[in-house]
Amino acid sequence: MNKMNKYDGIHVPPEAHQDLVARMMTALDLPQQGAVPSSRSRIRAISLWAASVAALLAVGLFLFSDGSPTESEVWVTEDLAWEVFQAGELELSVDEAAALLDESELNQLLADLTY
């Protein structure tokens, strides 16, 4: 009986090796993580746009008020607007977003949404 050694009995000849390499290389036809934005990063980009809109709203409220809060008014800050947006309590219609953005900004927003 032969002496047992560490050889596992598996020998891949050169042509079979090249076939395995070719199989591995087919993976390159697929997109990489990080190369194409994931759905999570797209949502994050959209959220940042929406947060910007919320901040614009807050600034607008401040500019068109008399500058000092009264007891009946809510003092809206950017932080508060962001918290409200994150809590899902702020929604903007397309018309409202359009009213707050100029044409180029609106086009950019639409491009981001449809990316």
Add this chain to the structure above:
Amino acid sequence: MSTHAEAAIHEAWSSHAYDRAFSLMAQHYASDFYRTALRIVLDHATAQDVVQDASVKMWRALPKFKGDSKFSTWAYRIVVNEALGALRKSKNILRSLEGVDIGVPDSPHFEADRLLADLYRALANLPERQRLTFQLRYFDDKPYSEISEILGTSVGGLKANYHHAVERIKMEMRELNPDYDFESNE
């Protein structure tokens, strides 16, 4: 895997030449991946599929590789996990087939004498962790530190696994080959 190849892959990866890094990895590792996969799934076509499916995961994850281990270690981990997944899917099918020699690789690239075939049969009776530890340690000569990264098990646990695996294999091999002197041929 040579240090030179590992350095070349790392150089390509660090310059974001992922396709080159991947290509180098395929050229240097493809056969080793296949051998590792075949020893786990024991079937040629399934092992080929494992290599291909693992490659897709490697390619997709390559930009996110943290560089905190060797590429070979990282890649082996993916291959082993892919092979274990394939094994779990195919186990019931293989065991229901008549004429299948359980434990012995079914591949045109596998050739073994009776003793080696018996070793594979003995391995098939081991718990999964012991079998994997033994294969990576005995066949691939991998250090415990690297096996620890591949299998996600502590070095102490691996040493215990290997010890138990060797003892059980010796016992089974002695039963199968009473005329063989294992003590002088270890």
